Amino acid sequence: MITAERVDQVRETVAEWRREGLSVGLVPTMGALHEGHASLVRKAAEECDRVIASVFVNPTQFGRNEDLDSYPRDFERDCEILEREGCSMVFHPEVAEMYPEGFSTYVTPEGGMTGCLCGRSRPGHFRGVCTVVSKLFNITTPDRAYFGEKDAQQLAVIKRMVRDLNIPVTVCGCPTVREADGLAKSSRNKYLSPEERRDAAVLYEALQAGRRVIEAGGGHAKSADVLRAVRETLERLPSVRIDYVEVVDGESLSPVDMCGPGTLVAAAVFIGETRLIDNFTV
Ligand code: PAF
Numbered sequence: 001m002i003t004a005e006r007v008d009q010v011r012e013t014v015a016e017w018r019r020e021g022l023s024v025g026l027v028p029t030m031g032a033l034h035e036g037h038a039s040l041v042r043k044a045a046e047e048c049d050r051v052i053a054s055v056f057v058n059p060t061q062f063g064r065n066e067d068l069d070s071y072p073r074d075f076e077r078d079c080e081i082l083e084r085e086g087c088s089m090v091f092h093p094e095v096a097e098m099y100p101e102g103f104s105t106y107v108t109p110e111g112g113m114t115g116c117l118c119g120r121s122r123p124g125h126f127r128g129v130c131t132v133v134s135k136l137f138n139i140t141t142p143d144r145a146y147f148g149e150k151d152a153q154q155l156a157v158i159k160r161m162v163r164d165l166n167i168p169v170t171v172c173g174c175p176t177v178r179e180a181d182g183l184a185k186s187s188r189n190k191y192l193s194p195e196e197r198r199d200a201a202v203l204y205e206a207l208q209a210g211r212r213v214i215e216a217g218g219g220h221a222k223s224a225d226v227l228r229a230v231r232e233t234l235e236r237l238p239s240v241r242i243d244y245v246e247v248v249d250g251e252s253l254s255p256v257d258m259c260g261p262g263t264l265v266a267a268a269v270f271i272g273e274t275r276l277i278d279n280f281t282v
Contacts, residue, residue, distance in 0.1 A: 001079065001082060001083045001087055001088060001089065001090060002088065002089040002090070003079070003089075003090050003092060004089055004090070004091050004092070005091075005092055005093055005094065005097065006093070006097060007093070007097060007139050010052070010089070010091050010139050010140055011139065013089055014052075014140060014141060017049070017050050022049035022050050023048045023049045023050070023143045023144075024048055024049070024050050024051075024052060024140065024141070024142045024143055024144075025044030025045070025047060025048030025050070025051045025052070025142055025143065025144045025145070025146060026044070026051075026052050026053075026054070026136060026137070026140050026142035026144070026145040026146070026169075027040045027041050027044050027051065027052070027053040027054070027087070027145075027146045028053075028054045028056075028132075028133055028136050028145065028147070029053055029054060029055055029056075029078075030055070030056065030057045030058060030071065030187070031055040031056075031057060031072075031073055031074065031075060031078045031187075032071070032072035032073065032074060032078070032187035032190070033055075033077070033078045033081045033082070033187075034177075034185045034186070034187060034189075035177045035185050036148050036150065036176065036177040036184075036185040036186070037053075037081070037148075038081055038084075038085050039174060039175075039177050040146040040147070040148060040174050041053060041081075041082060041085035041086060041087050041146075042085050042086065043146055043172070043174050044086075044144065044146050045085060045086030045087070047144060047172075048142075048143060048144055050088040050089070051086060051087045051088050051089075052087070052088065052089045052090075052091055052140050052142065053082050053087045053089075053090050053091070054090070054091040054092075054093075054136050054140075055075060055078050055090055055091070055092045056091070056092065056093055056098060056132070057071050057073065058098075058128055058129070058132040059095060059099070059128075060099070060106075060124075060127070060128030060131055060132060061124075061125050061126075061127075061128025061129045061132065062125075062128070063122055063123070063124065063125065066122075067188075067191075071187070072187055072190050075092060078090070091136075091139070091140070098132065098135060105131075106127055106130075106131045107127070107130040107131045107134045107161065107165075108127045108130065109126050109127070109130055109157050109160065109161060112252070112253065112254055113126075113153075113156065113157055113160060113252070113253045114126040114127075114153075114157060116153075116246060116248060116253055116255070117152075117153045117244060117246055117248070117253065117266055117268070118153050118154075118244075118268060118277065119153065120244065121243055121244070121268070126153075126154070126157050129154055129157070129158070130157065130158070130161050133145075133158055133161070134161065134165070134167065137162075137167050137169055142169055143169065143170065144169065144170045144171075144172055145158075145169050145170070145171055145172065146172050146174055147171065147172070147173060147174070148173075148174055148176060148177075149173045149174060149175055149176050149279075149281075150176040150184045150185075150186065150277065150278065150279070151277070152250070152264055152266055152279045152281070153253060153266070155171070155173045156250065156251060156252075156253055156264075158171055159171050159251075176278070178204065179201075181201040181204070182201055182204030182205065182208070183197075183200050183201050183203070183204055183276075184203075184204065184276075184277075184278045186276065186277075188274055188275070188276065189274075189276075191272075191273065191274040192271060192272070192274055193272065195239075196239065196271045196272045196274065199237050199239045199240065199271055200271050200274075200276060202233065202234060202236070202237050202240060202269075203234070203240075203267060203269055203276055203278045204278060205233055206229075206230045206231075206233035206234045206245075206267065207230060207265060207267060207278055207279065207280055209229040209230060209232070209233045210226040210227070210229050210230040210265050210280075211265070211280055211282075212229070213225050213226050213229045214226060214259050214265075214282055219260065219261065219282065220258060220259060220260045221258070221259045222257065222258060222259070223247035223255075223256055223257050223258060223259055223263075224257075226247055226259050226265060227245055227246075227247060230245045230265070230267060231245055234267070234269060239271055239272065240269050240270070240271055241269060241270040241271075242267070242268075242269055243267075243268035243269060243270060243275060244266075244267065244268050245265075245266075245267040246265075246266055246267075247259055247263060247264070247265050248263070248264050248266070249262065249263065249264070250262045250263060250264040250281050259282055260282060261282055262281065262282065263281065263282040264279055264280075264281050264282075265279060265280055265281075265282070266278070266279035267279065
């Protein structure tokens with residue numbers, strides 16, 4: 001596996017691959033890789049001749065009071081996982097390589113897609129995500145790019161950006177990978193104490209309660225009934241603070257009164273200081 005820290009190194013390698021007629025898959029990450037990331041790399045390696053993974057903790061997508069400095073970093077272990085899963089090149093730039101002095105151009109998603117769900121409590125987050133992801137697309141020029149469905153809003157916003165800006169890449173969403181008790185794999189799970197880790201399973205449990213309401217209605221239900229089932233399950237644990245529970249259209253992210261095929265049911269909670277998100281699509 002090649003390690004590249006500079007944009008020009010990536011461009012040279014990709015140009016060589018292109019001369020050989022090879023297809024390229026991109027898996028953007030912030031490192032601290034887990035089984036969820038591994039599944040993205042595996043999928044990319046199945047579908048593309050060469051796979052690039054980026055490992056870059058992107059400062060522009062963190063709010064002032066968020067965990068940029070304490071975000072877990074373990075590049076050596078990340079490389080072992082990437083190599084094992086069939087990654088051809090890891091792009092691991094310094095902040096100054098991505099945001100050199102004088103950097104002043106951002107990609108800002110407008111409209112309702114970022115005023116809801118995580119966008120409500122993380123203003124500016126998706127501007128940072130869209131900016132870095134469009135830079136990564138321009139640097140690596142992939143045929144396909146792979147993102148986890150756990151970050152459902154991120155996936156929807158990136159698909160919108162790719163359509164809006166005519167970026168020639170196919171965006172592929174991949175299923176959430178879970179622990180045995182249902183907790184979605186996340187780099188932030190590392191922050192949980194043993195008690196918090198035990199309580200964290202309630203997020204999946206609560207979403208399952210919402211799913212059962214929809215199943216009982218034969219695949220349709222009033223959003224209010226689904227929201228109530230999710231909230232009631234979450235509220236049983238005093239250690240859990242709800243950030244949001246929302247029912248929206250999975251593509252436009254607009255609120256919907258009725259759940260049916262394509263509806264996204266998503267929640268974010270704080271367990272202690274740690275914010276966890278999860279969702280399902282009907
Ligand atoms: O999902 C993530 O880890 C990040 O938001 C991404 C897509 C790598 C952009 O920094």
